[in-house]
Amino acid sequence: MEFYKKVKEETEKAGLLFMASPFGRKSAQILEDIGSKIFKVASPELNHFPLIKQLLGYRKPIIISSGVSTLEDLDRIITLTGREDITILHCITSYPAPESEYNLQLIPNLKNILGVDVGISDHSTDPILVPVLSVLLGATVIEKHITLSNTTDGLDDPVALNIENFKLMCKTVREYEKYNKKQGIDKLKSIYGRKKIDEIIGDGVKKVAKSEKDNYGRTNRSLHATKKLESGTIITLKNTALLRTEKILNPGLPPHMVESFYGKKLTKDIPDGEGINLEDFL
Numbered sequence: 001m002e003f004y005k006k007v008k009e010e011t012e013k014a015g016l017l018f019m020a021s022p023f024g025r026k027s028a029q030i031l032e033d034i035g036s037k038i039f040k041v042a043s044p045e046l047n048h049f050p051l052i053k054q055l056l057g058y059r060k061p062i063i064i065s066s067g068v069s070t071l072e073d074l075d076r077i078i079t080l081t082g083r084e085d086i087t088i089l090h091c092i093t094s095y096p097a098p099e100s101e102y103n104l105q106l107i108p109n110l111k112n113i114l115g116v117d118v119g120i121s122d123h124s125t126d127p128i129l130v131p132v133l134s135v136l137l138g139a140t141v142i143e144k145h146i147t148l149s150n151t152t153d154g155l156d157d158p159v160a161l162n163i164e165n166f167k168l169m170c171k172t173v174r175e176y177e178k179y180n181k182k183q184g185i186d187k188l189k190s191i192y193g194r195k196k197i198d199e200i201i202g203d204g205v206k207k208v209a210k211s212e213k214d215n216y217g218r219t220n221r222s223l224h225a226t227k228k229l230e231s232g233t234i235i236t237l238k239n240t241a242l243l244r245t246e247k248i249l250n251p252g253l254p255p256h257m258v259e260s261f262y263g264k265k266l267t268k269d270i271p272d273g274e275g276i277n278l279e280d281f282l
Contacts, residue, residue, distance in 0.1 A: 001030050008034055019063070021045070025054050032058050040143075043067030043093050043121075044244055046077060047220045049255045053080070061085040063141060065121045067093030068215050071206040074114060076256060083115050087141055090134075091121035093219065094211035096159040099124045099196075101211055105204030107137045119143065123156075127165040128172045129192060133200060135173055136184040144169060218245040222275055223252035223261070229270040235261055245275060252276040 004020060011018040021042040022028035028051060031039065039055050041048075043065040055062055062081065066074055066088055074088065090106050092098070102124070111118045119141025120134035131142050145160035154160075161169060176184045189197045208216050221242040229239060242258070245251045252275030253261065261281065268280045 001034065004030065005034050008036070022051065022055075025051055028054050036060070038063065041065065043069070043091055044219045045221070046073060047255050048242060049080060050242065052077070056081060061087070063087045063089060063119070063143075065089045065091045065143070067091035067121065068208060068212045068219050070208060071113070074110070074206070078114050078116065087117040087119055088114060089119045089121040089141060089143055090139075091143075092123060092209045092212060093215065094209070095123055095156055096125045097123040097209075098211055099126065099130060100199050101209040102130055102200050103202030103204065103207075103209070104130070104133055104137050105201050106206055107134055107139050109204040110206070111138060117141070123159060125159055127161050127169040129188070130200065131169050132173055132176050133185070133188060133197065135176060136179070136181050136188075137201070142169075142173065217251040218247070220244070221255055223255075223258045224249070224273060224275050225270045226272075228272045229266055229276075231266055231269050233266050233270075235264055235266065235276065237262065240276065246273070249273055250275045250277075253278065 008018040017038060019036060019038045019040050020031055021040045022031055023042065023045065028039070038061045039058070041052060041055070041062060041064040045051055046064060046066060046069055062085065064077060064086065078086070088110060090104070090110060092101050107118050107120065117140045119139045120130065121143040122130045122134070123145065124130050131144060134142065144166065145156050146166050147154060147157045147160035147162060150158055150160070150162055179187065185197060221244060223240055224243045224245070226239055226241050233239065242255050264281050266280055267282060270276055270280060
């Protein structure tokens with residue numbers, strides 16, 4: 001907690017708004033206790049309903065990333081949260097994310113479909129292209145990872161923006177804000193080429209991107225056994241957990257379905273850590 005208090009203090013000294021992403025209910029409470037005024041939900045927590053319900057109880061704005069998700073997933077989260085003080089970030093969860101998969105026409109389309117503000121969480125390597133094009137298409141928030149060095153061994157250091165490129169992104173976004181949508185897109189086409197820009201804008205149909213497909217159902221939370229469970233065991237909060245799925249295991253039931261299975265008996269043995277699915281009760 002002391003680390004985050006210090007980060008918050010330094011952030012506010014610089015005149016900026018502090019926020020962080022909790023990866024669980026305990027860390028969410030820590031952020032609330034230190035006075036966070038806004039919360040960010042990372043893509044893997046998109047379906048972690050217990051966490052999001054807890055954040056809703058704090059009655060503060062929530063920004064939710066939507067990598068590795070379907071339109072049905074987003075409809076479900078908006079049904080849970082309502083539309084007040086909610087922003088969805090369109091995201092491709094791949095490092096680096098291919099620019100050609102961004103399908104940025106989704107920004108205005110999701111805004112119209114979901115009825116909330118929509119921004120971009122960009123993991124591509126160009127400091128200008130996706131952020132600027134997103135703003136021209138109506139994005140109200142830009143998330144871009146930043147690093148002190150692209151050569152250190154942090155997980156996303158090779159694909160994050162260094163300080164100079166982060167400054168360049170901010171400066172360029174501000175420059176393009178003076179253009180209307182057509183003027184800005186035409187200018188980008190003169191720099192990057194019409195074909196490339198049209199490809200990144202895409203068709204605006206929500207789908208799991210090619211680079212994400214293998215991770216769908218794995219990077220989000222699902223129901224897993226926290227110890228070996230024998231057939232006949234009653235499922236409870238004490239012998240299961242909502243976890244992300246290791247590559248050697250199979251995903252279980254999604255969080256929005258699990259409450260109706262608590263108190264039910266298994267009809268199959270479940271190895272420690274394995275996902276628990278509908279067929280395990282039949």
